Amino acid sequence: xxxxxxxxxxxxxxxxxxxxxxxxxxxxxxxxxxxxxxxxxxxxxxxxxxxxxxxxxxxxxxxxxxxxxxxxxxxxxxxxxxxxxxxxxxxxxxxxxxxxxxxxxxxxxxxxxxxxxxxxxxxxxxxxxxxxxxxxxxxxxxxxxxxxxxxxxxxxxxxxxxxxxxxxxxxxxxxxxxxxxxxxxxxxxxxxxxxxxxxxxxxxxxxxxxxxxxxxxxxxxxxxxxxxxxxxxxxxxxxxxxxxxxxxxxxxxxxxxxxxxxxxxxxxxxxxxxxxxxxxxxxxxxxxxxxxxxxxxxxxxxxxxxxxx
Amino acid sequence: xxxxxxxxxxxxxxxxxxxxxxxxxxxxxxxxxxxxxxxxxxxxxxxxxxxxxxxxxxxxxxxxxxxxxxxxxxxxxxxxxxxxxxxxxxxxxxxxxxxxxxxxxxxxxxxxxxxxxxxxxxxxxxxxxxxxxxxxxxxxxxxxxxxxxxxxxxxxxxxxxxxxxxxxxxxxxxxxxxxxxxxxxxxxxxxxxxxxxxxxxxxxxxxxxxxxxxxxxxxxxxxxxxxxxxxxxxxxxxxxxxxxxxxxxxxxxxxxxxxxxxxxxxxxxxxxxxxxxxxxxxxxx
Numbered sequence: 001x002x003x004x005x006x007x008x009x010x011x012x013x014x015x016x017x018x019x020x021x022x023x024x025x026x027x028x029x030x031x032x033x034x035x036x037x038x039x040x041x042x043x044x045x046x047x048x049x050x051x052x053x054x055x056x057x058x059x060x061x062x063x064x065x066x067x068x069x070x071x072x073x074x075x076x077x078x079x080x081x082x083x084x085x086x087x088x089x090x091x092x093x094x095x096x097x098x099x100x101x102x103x104x105x106x107x108x109x110x111x112x113x114x115x116x117x118x119x120x121x122x123x124x125x126x127x128x129x130x131x132x133x134x135x136x137x138x139x140x141x142x143x144x145x146x147x148x149x150x151x152x153x154x155x156x157x158x159x160x161x162x163x164x165x166x167x168x169x170x171x172x173x174x175x176x177x178x179x180x181x182x183x184x185x186x187x188x189x190x191x192x193x194x195x196x197x198x199x200x201x202x203x204x205x206x207x208x209x210x211x212x213x214x215x216x217x218x219x220x221x222x223x224x225x226x227x228x229x230x231x232x233x234x235x236x237x238x239x240x241x242x243x244x245x246x247x248x249x250x251x252x253x254x255x256x257x258x259x260x261x262x263x264x265x266x267x268x269x270x271x272x273x274x275x276x277x278x279x280x281x282x283x284x285x286x287x288x289x290x291x292x293x294x295x296x297x298x299x300x301x302x303x304x305x306x307x308x309x
Numbered sequence: 310x311x312x313x314x315x316x317x318x319x320x321x322x323x324x325x326x327x328x329x330x331x332x333x334x335x336x337x338x339x340x341x342x343x344x345x346x347x348x349x350x351x352x353x354x355x356x357x358x359x360x361x362x363x364x365x366x367x368x369x370x371x372x373x374x375x376x377x378x379x380x381x382x383x384x385x386x387x388x389x390x391x392x393x394x395x396x397x398x399x400x401x402x403x404x405x406x407x408x409x410x411x412x413x414x415x416x417x418x419x420x421x422x423x424x425x426x427x428x429x430x431x432x433x434x435x436x437x438x439x440x441x442x443x444x445x446x447x448x449x450x451x452x453x454x455x456x457x458x459x460x461x462x463x464x465x466x467x468x469x470x471x472x473x474x475x476x477x478x479x480x481x482x483x484x485x486x487x488x489x490x491x492x493x494x495x496x497x498x499x500x501x502x503x504x505x506x507x508x509x510x511x512x513x514x515x516x517x518x519x520x521x522x523x524x525x526x527x528x529x530x531x532x533x534x535x536x537x538x539x540x541x542x543x544x545x546x547x548x549x550x551x552x553x554x555x556x557x558x559x560x561x562x563x564x565x566x567x568x569x570x571x572x573x574x575x576x577x578x579x580x581x582x583x584x585x586x587x588x589x590x591x592x593x594x
Contacts (some may be wrong), residue, residue, distance in 0.1 A: 008346070014517070018486035018488070018489070019486065021486065021488050022486050022487050022488045025390075025393075025394075025398070025487075025488050025491075026394065026398045028389060028390055028394075028397075029390055029393060029394020029398055029399075030394060030395060031463075032386075032387045032388075032389075032390040032391040033391040033394055033399075033411070033462070035387060035455075035458075036411055036414050036458045037393075037410055037414075039412060039455050040414055040417075040582045042420070042429075043417075043422075043425045046425065046428075047421070047424070047425070050428075064424070070489065085494065087459065092357045093318075094321060097314065097315045097318035097319070098315070098321065098384055099319065100315050100317040100321040101312070101316050101319040102319055105315060105316070106314050106316075107321065108505075112319075113324060114323070115319055115320070115322060116321055117583065118322050119322045120402050120577065120579075120583050121326070121579050121580065121583065122311070122325060122326060122562035123475060124509065124512055124575065124579035124582070125329065125516075125572070125575060125579075126515070126516025126517070126518070126543065126571060126572075126575055127516070128334075128516065128543050128546055128547070128571070129329060129516070129568055129572050129575075130329075131546070131550070132332060132333060132546070132564065132565060132568040133325070133328055133329045133332050133333075135332075135550075135587055136332030136333075137328055137332055137334065137337070141332075141558055152465070154314050156324055159485070160321075160322065161322070161324070164322070190311050198376060203462055211522065214416060215416075216421070217418070218417070218418025218420070218421070219421075219548075220418065220419065220420045220518075220519050221416070221518035221519055221543070221547060224547050224550050224551060225546060225547070225550045225564075226550075227407075227550060240413060246447065258416055260513075260519075263420050263421075263424070264420050264518055264519065264522075264523065267420070267423060267428075267523050268523065275329070278424055279424070281420050282420075283332055283438070285421065286418075286421065288415070288488075289416060289417070289418065290413075290416075290520050293416050300381060303395070
């Protein structure tokens, strides 16, 4: 074998090994990408098998009980419904207002730069720290006690960065021509924002808000930290009734529990019957979470397709 | 007027940070009025809830360190390989379908992962490792790692995707294989973004609460043995909050001191991650 041939053989060896490594890596990569999904599937199947037999009308309409077969999630889901409505009512206006300022009014300055870094940082603060903030500020500081209002305020602060970031992105995507057309018709800056920019950005803002709420609904640690109860056999006073005075704000100050807390409570008990209840509670929690995520994805998809500037 | 109101809402996020630091600092300072910082950082026992009180945070730190280490050992290789695959190998169609599915993993409430770790993964592991305790660091660590995969794969993939094609074509022109281009050209070029995703993953693992509160046991223990019950900083806060601890007591203040340590660590990690991410954006966009 002369020198040239040796080199040729080495090169083709090299190529073969390279191609083999390439092939091996693409299989490894596919495996790495699907392993998370496989675990997700196992988790869903496991929870479904454990919890499905326990699901039923009773489970939704009964209070928790010492007897696992009688225990239900009434106080938990009502508490979660309260939390979600209040959290959205607090986080949505604040988030949109903040995003509007940063996108439409804020000039590049050290202050807006600082606010931006600050929001990015808040998004990474562990949720349990928000629980400590809620405990110090709302429960003790403002004396709201371990009320549903204190819980909602804590969750609203927790998801605020998500709402702000999503709203900013959505507002930024509105082209300048829309604003200029509005100015050309004599509209003021606020009129332009109020009647052109915000309505056009609303699908994106709503998508972000729904995603934020789907995050809030599963949060357990901050609510435990502010002292949400784990065993509650009542629901907050309903906000409206048919008798005068019709509106009852005192429900805001009632103690509460929530779905993920009820699940946590049941998981921590050693008896098998309670972990079955936990699995059933998880099924309900996951259904709500997935439906919210599904709506958000649908909204995003729909408006991305429809609007062509 | 309207501008002023909007400005105030924008400023609210700054007030929140100030509020967090203020609340944590206030209680932490009173805590250190009663316990010396030296004891806090060097004592090897954490027993604030017992009659014989010790306030050494080390057992909680090792608990957090251990579970975080296990989580990263799972999520780092899997997330990175998956990111390289999605960015350099997969078709656009696979890439755009896989990402939302992976993000479902991040949308699942963490208490659900806790259930899964305690009642599915631990019994499974016990069949392989008979000595494994019913509560341990291994199982929640692994489950936490799986939860963190999408953070790492998604952010790393973004960073690698942003690397201009010219660099890749240069590599191919020199006769490199796909894998060589991926590992020696794209990965180094996207390094700051990839590193940012790792650090963000670590920060998530350090702050994760419910998985470890459910499945790791609530026993502070100075150990790096993954088979025995441990307690993390976050799980301790949950444990105290579940009891009826009156405000103003030393037990009540311990959770703020623990929270302060947690906040400082995650804050530093987040700032590093943020500045790294900013750097890769500046280079390629």
